Amino acid sequence: MDDHWQPMSEFPAFWLLRLFRFPVSSTNQRSPCEKVHGKCGCFFMKSILIFYFVLIAVWFVFYSMSSFSWEIKMYNDHQEDGSEKPSNLIVRILDEVPWVVLIARNLVALILFFAHHGRVVEATERLRHLLEKFGSDDRSQALLPIVQYSLRMFGISVLVVCLNFIMVLIYLNKTDFSDISTDWDFDPAPFSLKQWAILILMVCFTLLPFLMTQAVMATVTGLGKGAQILLVNLNKKLKLLANDKTLNGYRHEEMVVWMVEGTKTTTVVELESIFVIRALHFEACHFVEELTEKFSKIFLTNLAGDFAAAVGFVGLLIGFIPAPDDDALFDHVYHATATLLWMGFYLTAQYWPLVQLHEEAERTHHFVQVLSFVPEVTPDEESERELIHFLLATKSSHVGVTAGKLFHFSRHLCVTMITLLCSYAILVYELLHREASSSGGHGGGQGGDVAGANKSSHSQNGALNVARVLRKLEDLVTGNYSMKAH
Secondary structure, eight states: OOTTOOGGGSOHHHHHHHHTTOOSOTTOOSOHHHHHTOHHHHHHHHHHHHHHHHHHHHHHHHHHHHHHHHHHHHHHHHHHTTOOOTTHHHHHHHHHHHHHHHHHHHHHHHHHHHHTHHHHHHHHHHHHHHHHHTTOSSGGGTTHHHHHHHHHHHHHHHHHHHHHHHHHHHHHHOTTOTTTTSEEEOTTSSOEEEHHHHHHHHIIIIIHHHHHHHHHHHHHHHHHHHHHHHHHHHHHHHHHHHHOOOSSSSEEEEEEEEOTTSOEEEEEEEEOOHHHHHHHHHHHHHHHHHHHHHHHHHHHHHHHHHHHHHHHHHHHHHHOOOOTTSOHHHHHHHHHHHHHHIIIIITTGGGHHHHHHHHHHHHHHHHHHHHTTOGGGOOSHHHHHHHHHHHHHHHHOOOSOEETTTEEOSHHHHHHHHHHHHHHHHHHHHHHHHHHHHHTTOOOHHHHHHHHHHHHHHHHHHHHHHHHHHHHTTTTOOSOOOOOOO
């Protein structure tokens, strides 16, 4: 298989395993590198991987330290001349949050993946076995449609990542790249680099790990897609069993097959009994539990990182004020694009196979209920007892993948995250708008009194709106919110 490697016939995560000479088959614990180049070559590649992780960690420390230090320094400088509002510090911090968080997210996800590299191999082989057991038409190619789906998702994520990265490079260096030769100060560290050098470092230690992480995510969500297909096939078997009116514990269906000579023949296809289908259902549910056990931490790391990045982009979309020499239009387009992509793709579309898996599992109980109204399905007491057990199992069990054993992937989770981000946007808007109204209410003379009264009234309305928002978020957010008017 290694002599005739076909990259488009395996999950993207296997490309990473092959690159760093990890085993790609559980039946052969020796990697291709050990066969051809010996153990020294494998040790060398894995040492490079560890060294690369160390460099990413160092880049994360210096990038985050210099970014936040620069923003605080700029805030303090502008505070002295009175050109900076108190709330601008929040916006400045949010400006650096997304990509700082994403560097950490990518590093942790990749460490978890390579530290347990055998899990994706075991899950893939287990899925291939179950697809064959569930009656795939072409057993040798049973996994191929799922792999192709995973590759498509990876291709889309590469386009999305590259679009975001190109926009952030323009955002940092201005649309005409006039800042490309300026210095990037790593304060409080005593050195600096040119912006073009920072661009190279971001490509090596931010973009590349991001693409590697998306390869892993496309693979594990692809395995979730495979679990969904298992449940789809199982529900089809239940539907066939319910629609068949043949009297017997085993169901039969006549199929007409046309011959080349123009004649026709009838073949009888035996359908599984309720006993067999329940056993298949147990294996499918067990595979879903395996996905949670193997990849729960990876899901949680990516979900938390993407949500934190979305929080930063939403805050910038609402409260960012471009500098006079910046391209305001591009800045707003970048923030809007990043917000929509993170909310639409990274927090929703990326995990949609896992959402469909949960919904398909809920449909199983409906089909089992239909069987309970077909007397022919339970011709004896043993079959009836088996159907009752099946009903109870599909009603009480909660089948689906869980991130960190905390967040169950479903439509409810996606809607909750999007709703929370929208509520957070309203909260940021109201807080910033209330401060602007309060600061604008200080005027002299009668006109100032009238304007101050109007501003005060508007500020009170804004405060009421903030209170309403906080009441909506009281189950999700804990803390005391206060802002002093300057």
